[in-house]
Amino acid sequence: MIKLVIYGEPQPQGRPRFARRGNFVTTYDPPKSKAYKALVKHQALTQWHSEPLQGALACKVKVYRSIQKSGSKREKALKEAGKIRPTKKPDVDNYFKGVTDPLTGIVWEDDDQIVEATISKYYSNEPRIELEIEELEQ
Numbered sequence: 001m002i003k004l005v006i007y008g009e010p011q012p013q014g015r016p017r018f019a020r021r022g023n024f025v026t027t028y029d030p031p032k033s034k035a036y037k038a039l040v041k042h043q044a045l046t047q048w049h050s051e052p053l054q055g056a057l058a059c060k061v062k063v064y065r066s067i068q069k070s071g072s073k074r075e076k077a078l079k080e081a082g083k084i085r086p087t088k089k090p091d092v093d094n095y096f097k098g099v100t101d102p103l104t105g106i107v108w109e110d111d112d113q114i115v116e117a118t119i120s121k122y123y124s125n126e127p128r129i130e131l132e133i134e135e136l137e138q
Contacts, residue, residue, distance in 0.1 A: 002133040006043050009127045010063050011036035012094030037102040044106050053108045058116035060132040063095045064124035079123035092119040099129050
């Protein structure tokens with residue numbers, strides 16, 4: 001089992017942007033998504049010192065979002081304890097995409113190797129994303 005922790009406020013993958021370049025239309029990542037992917041890549045390179053994994057993988061992702069400043073002390077304590085979980089946007093799949101794409105070529109050869117995924121959202125005073133990657137037997 002491989003564990004990685006990406007520290008900082010999690011950013012979901014934003015919708016692609018389009019630009020016309022002469023007769024061609026190109027797509028690009030929104031600035032927030034691009035900056036977050038660079039952060040993920042940098043932190044992964046400091047934690048992962050092996051060749052990219054090959055074969056089928058299972059990936060467990062836990063997203064820890066910041067607790068909002070508003071709300072009662074009781075509500076904040078319940079959020080920190082995991083009794084209240086984030087039910088608002090962004091969606092879990094957008095977080096997953098935003099953190100797995102930049103790991104291509106570093107942790108795995110391509111993110112299409114992920115055949116099993118579990119994604120969870122929580123609140124925390126220490127925002128981060130925790131990944132657990134497991135190589136599956138073929």
